[in-house]
Every structure is written in structure tokens, then in C-alpha cells.
Amino acid sequence: MPTLLIADDHPLFREALRAAVQRVLPGVKLHEAEGVDALYALVDAHPDADLLLMDLNMPGAQGFNALVHLRALHPQLPVVIVSAREEPTVMRRALDHGALGFIPKSANSDVIGEAIGAVLEGERWAPADALSAPAISRDEHEIAHRLRDLTPQQFRVLQMLGVGRLNKQIAYDLGVSEATIKAHVTAILRKLGVTNRTQAVLMAGRLAVDPDGIVLPPEED
């Protein structure tokens, strides 16, 4: 029986997705995470999982950057994006950033089963109009390439910079000293090829679902 990981911050949707998966794959082993940090721990705990079903926007993730980073850390793990965003451009970008599938949240269990089955067979699956959108730009591809170089801790720091956290606040949240955060920020700037945190945040923001250059804090539930 395959092992599937589900990452979504909405308990109700996780429950619905779990039910749909269990209907099409009776006996499947399921593990869940409600945010990016929990997802990293989950993937570390189940390195041989067969598939990850992942929401695009979760705590600790903005758009495609978590997908890009996760694919870099665990290239062997097939990822299927499950999202309420159904624009062809969003679906195409998810595929171009390494997802093997894209399932709209409006999909019924038959479609979910079809998509999961296809990806487990090693194929790619997405709604037909996903490929009608243009491929990601060379610029976006380059940004994704640079983000892959970040360590998990550096990625966390970058995400927190993106919501306007100060070094001191990040240090408190991560339980380390401010000096350590400064060192991480310096390493991030060097890897991304920028000169300050504002540029780093703007660069990461280019991988948001709506890359308008403005990075908004995650919604409070």
C-alpha cells in the first residue's frame, strides 16, 4: 500500500481530501501536516513516502517557493499541488516548478483518484487547460534555481523576512540568538545574489501566486 502525505492548513479540507484518497486507495497510509515546518518534519520522518499532496498557501509558504525548496530537498518525492486556484497560469507554473500534478480543490473524488493514480504510475496529471498557459519565464526559473540553494533554516528565515519580521523577532521565534539570524540573512543575500533583505523578499515574492512584488503576511485564522 502506498504512503501519502497531505499538507494543508485547513483541517476541513484535509479531512475531505483524506476521505477522497481513502475511497480511491483503500488501505493507503496517510500522514498529515498543517504547515511548512510540520511538512518538513513529516517528509523527514517518511523519506520513502510515495506521494505528497500539498496546498500552495500554508503557514510558512507563499506561492511556489515552498514547492521549489521542497523539490530541491527531496527530489525523489512526487508532489501534487492541490489548490483552490484554477487559472491555467497557476497550474502551469506549479508543473514548471516541479510538481507532477495539479488537482483543483473543486475536483470530485473520481478526478482526485485519477490524478493520484496517474502520478503514482510515474505520469504527470493536470487539467487539460494547464498547458494552454505559457511556460514560466527564464527570470522566474533563475529565481527558483537560487532558492534551491537555501538550507531549510535559511528558507525559514527568508519566509519570516517576507512577512516583515525583524531579526530579533525571528531569533525569538526560532529560539536562537539574533547574531545567528544575521548570519543566516547574510548567507541568504549571498545565495540570492542581492544586497539587502528588501531585495531578497521581493525576489522570493516573484514566486508568489500573484507575483506583483508585494508580499502580504499570511492570513490569520
Add this chain to the structure above:
DNA sequence: TTGCAATCTTGCGTTTCAAA
């Protein structure tokens, strides 16, 4: 009261080193 310079505080970034 206003303008200005000196000082202090805060935040950011770099370099270097150590431990795992």
C-alpha cells in the same frame, strides 16, 4: 521656541570561529 550639533539607540550586515 527654534535650529543645530552631539550623543545614544536600534537595526542591519560582515567577518571569523567553533561545534556537530
Add this chain to the structure above:
DNA sequence: TTTGAAACGCAAGATTGCAA
């Protein structure tokens, strides 16, 4: 290689003291 820490310098804003 990654992570964490210390020491240091720089820049900008806030505060303070003083003369006009």
C-alpha cells in the same frame, strides 16, 4: 556543510543639551 555565536562597523532615527 550547516548551524550558532561573538565582535565589529555602518546607517538612520530618536533624544538631549545648548545657543540664538
